[in-house]
Structure formats: C-alpha cells, structure tokens
Amino acid sequence: MKKLLTIVAAVIALLLSPIGVTPAGAAIAMEWDKGVVPASPFELTNDRSCVLIGAGAGCFEPQGDYFYVTDRLADGHSAALFWRNYHPGDTLYRNGACFNTAGADTARICNKDMRENSKLQIRLCAADARLPDVPVLVLSGDLDANTPTVSGREAAAQFPHAEVVEVEGAGHTPAQSPEGARLTAEFLSRQTS
Template structure:
C-alpha cells in the first residue's frame, strides 16, 4: 500500500511541477516579449498630408519633436526638430486580444531637423499604444504620456 501511495504522490508532484512551469512560461508579460529597437531611415519625404490626416501623433510639452503612426502602411514617422544632441524616439506597445503581443521603439538618431521612418507590420485586429521619448547615448532622458489604445489596422 505504501508503494502505491508513494507512486501516486510522485505523479501528483510531477504534474504540479509541470503546471507551474507552464504557467511561468505562458504569454505575455513585458519581460518575456522581445523589445524591437529600430533605427529609423531618414527621409526627405514628409508625412502624407500637411495636416497629418489619418495619422495619430504624440509629442510632449516643451518639445517640437513628435512621433506619428500611419496605420495605412504601418509606418512610424519620427520628427527630431530640436538640435539638442538627443534622439527623438517613438516607443510603442502592440496588443492583440487585449494581451501584449509586441513592443518596441523607432529611433530618429539622424540629427535635427529631420523626419525618419520605421516600417512595421501589425495585425489588423491589434491595437497600438505609443509615446514620444528622448534618448541620449542610449539612455532614456524623458518621455511624454502614452496615447490611448488605437486600432492598428
């Protein structure tokens, strides 16, 4: 009888161990989602339409820099307009079914004044949340407020 109880207890412990391991590796905390850092490509083309129609843009008080998301094409436009030695960076989160799916940044390290672009590919049924940040020598200096969740497609 003791052998059967030991075998049964070993099975329960093994099953519990597998369950805990599975829970620890399940999606999707920010710590387990890779961070996509993109150095943007400088462009002499400005965002479509001078009034940014169809785009959502964010800035921060006291800064002329901004980041815009163009959902038709999944493009990030980052304006570095301030000759302060810092890079303008668009930080973003991408959620799918309410869960964090991807995260990253689009950095304009091309000097001011310049527009630059990062091309991404998001699921049409996902959402984007983003903000403008400033980095100097790879370290974040400051950031603006997060946008509301916006449809990516």
C-alpha cells in the same frame, strides 16, 4: 570598476528582462529600430495617431504600418517613439522603439507589420540612442526559442567591444546555467585585471 559592473548588469538585465508576457509566460523581445529616410515626403492620413511634444512628433500611419519620428531640437538627443502592440483582449504581443538619430529638423520612419484590429500605444520622448563604449558579454542559450543567438548578435553589434557566446543546452536564461555562470565570472575577472 563599480561603473563597469553596473553597466554590465544593466545590459544583462535589459537583454534578459521580460518587457511583456504572452499567455504562455514567455518573454517578448524588444524590437529596436533606427529610422530611415522616407523614400518620399511623408503625408499623414490619420492624424489622431500622433504624439506631439516640444522635442518632436511621433506618429503611426496605418496605411503601410509606418512609425514616423521627427526631432525638433538641437539638444544632442534623439527622438524616440516607443510602442506597444496588443492582441484583442489587451494581451501584449509586441513592443519596440523607433529612433530618429539624424538630429534636429529631421524625420525618419520605421516600417513594421502590425496585426490588423490590434491596439497600439505610442509614447514619444527624447533619448540618447548611443550606447556606452564598454566591454559587453551577451550570453545566448542555444535552446532559447524566444530570443535566438542571432538576436544576441544584433544586440552586441551596438557595442564596439562586445562578445557573444552561445551556451549549449541553455534556454532563455543562460547566465543561470553552470556554464553561463562560469563564462560571466571569467568575463568579469578579465575586466578587473
């Protein structure tokens, strides 16, 4: 039971936590992408935008705005390239991750449209891209302009046993509304019975 509550709390925190802050104070949603096989062999034109570690390599190719991720180890983990994109003036406006889940000795790309003349930070690490097979409740506020219900459905689709509920009249923190609190309590009671 304690493990289930910890996982539920972690998922709720992940979905609701602000990763970065815009000038208006709104949360920025993390962009999660599973890399795809490149249509043609990938050739870097700017090798200064790469990060190399023993587990793999991660690069950003500005000619086409591609993130390129290789996995060099047969260790059961995925290679993941985490990125942050800043407006001029160092204001974070987008961030995300590109995962290579295909295994050792593979390369994958994620195509993104980055703003010209913006600053980009990248970090490569080994990650477990598989999410736990546990019941998950995703609450979306129908008034949330930053993370609409469709984003909640996309997050829930990563879990085999997830349910999405749109809370009427709620904004970005639907669990704090009376209806959201009731739905959360009902969900948790179903898991303990």
